[in-house]
Amino acid sequence: MESAAPVIVAIDGPSGTGKSSTSKAVAAQLGLRYLDTGAQYRAITWWMVTNGIDTDDPQAIAAAAGKPEIVSGTDPADPAITVDGVDVSGPIRTQEVTARVSAVSAVPEVRARITELQRSIAAAAEHGIVVEGRDIGTTVLPDADLKIFLTASAEARAARRSGELKGADVNATREALIKRDAADSSRKTSPLAKADDAVEVDTTDLTLAQVVECVVTLVEEKRAGK
Ligand SMILES: Nc1ncnc2c1ncn2[C@@H]1O[C@H](COP(=O)(O)OP(=O)(O)O)[C@@H](O)[C@H]1O
Numbered sequence: 094m095e096s097a098a099p100v101i102v103a104i105d106g107p108s109g110t111g112k113s114s115t116s117k118a119v120a121a122q123l124g125l126r127y128l129d130t131g132a133q134y135r136a137i138t139w140w141m142v143t144n145g146i147d148t149d150d151p152q153a154i155a156a157a158a159g160k161p162e163i164v165s166g167t168d169p170a171d172p173a174i175t176v177d178g179v180d181v182s183g184p185i186r187t188q189e190v191t192a193r194v195s196a197v198s199a200v201p202e203v204r205a206r207i208t209e210l211q212r213s214i215a216a217a218a219e220h221g222i223v224v225e226g227r228d229i230g231t232t233v234l235p236d237a238d239l240k241i242f243l244t245a246s247a248e249a250r251a252a253r254r255s256g257e258l259k260g261a262d263v264n265a266t267r268e269a270l271i272k273r274d275a276a277d278s279s280r281k282t283s284p285l286a287k288a289d290d291a292v293e294v295d296t297t298d299l300t301l302a303q304v305v306e307c308v309v310t311l312v313e314e315k316r317a318g319k
């Protein structure tokens with residue numbers, strides 16, 4: 094018999110390892126909600142840039158961290174995100190936001206605010222949720238039922254990302270990814286890290302369908318109490 098208990102799945106890893114695509118597909122297949130926490134950090138960064146806050150000044154970022162109202166949709170088929178009621182799903186993906194997001198997300202006041210938001214969204218998911226990010230298994234939801242840590246070679250990740258950004262140079266994309274990973278992994282507050290009890294999946298030589306199948310199987314095993 095299928096269990097009705099909500100299931101919480103944490104999927105972490107560096108950029109381009111397949112977190113968003115895997116999480117959305119797993120959530121859709123299993124009837125769970127979905128939360129893209131990177132989009133929330135991008136949204137607060139977009140607000141800082143738009144409002145003229147110096148993103149190289151942690152004190153200025155900390156002072157403004159409570160101002161924007163960020164609302165995340167949790168439908169895996171339509172993961173909306175708004176800031177003060179404005180749909181920012183497009184603007185949060187610009188190169189400018191991507192280049193500044195690590196500095197903004199390293200500020201403890203920003204992390205405290207966004208982490209609280211993430212926990213309340215996860216707690217409200219009746220049937221469960223797939224939450225993807227950098228510190229979900231370690232900090233945000235340390236009691237998650239299943240923790241996955243996705244990895245892939247820098248070459249594979251850069252090829253995937255530059256495939257998305259039309260005309261982007263693979264080498265420049267690779268360097269930018271490596272720089273962002275280093276910043277995210279070395280910050281003091283809640284860095285990008287694999288939780289001790291996370292299952293590591295190297296996606297370099299796997300198709301997206303294979304990764305999804307692997308994670309769905311792991312969730313089903315958890316639900317069956319194995
Ligand atoms: N296993 C895979 N093999 C090939 N391409 C993949 C795989 N997983 C994801 N992708 C593609 O790589 C790109 C980045 O994936 P995404 O899910 O956004 O990664 P992340 O959320 O970790 O940054 C997307 O275009 C996606 O379709």
Ligand SMILES: Nc1ccn([C@@H]2O[C@H](COP(=O)(O)OP(=O)(O)O)[C@@H](O)[C@H]2O)c(=O)n1
Pocket residue numbers: 107108109130131132134135194195196198199225226227228229273277
């Ligand atoms: N849980 C999270 C998720 C993202 N982030 C930050 O947000 C940035 C953007 O995350 P993302 O998931 O949108 O990045 P991509 O994988 O799409 O490149 C990361 O580089 C981190 O700086 C974080 O600090 N903690």
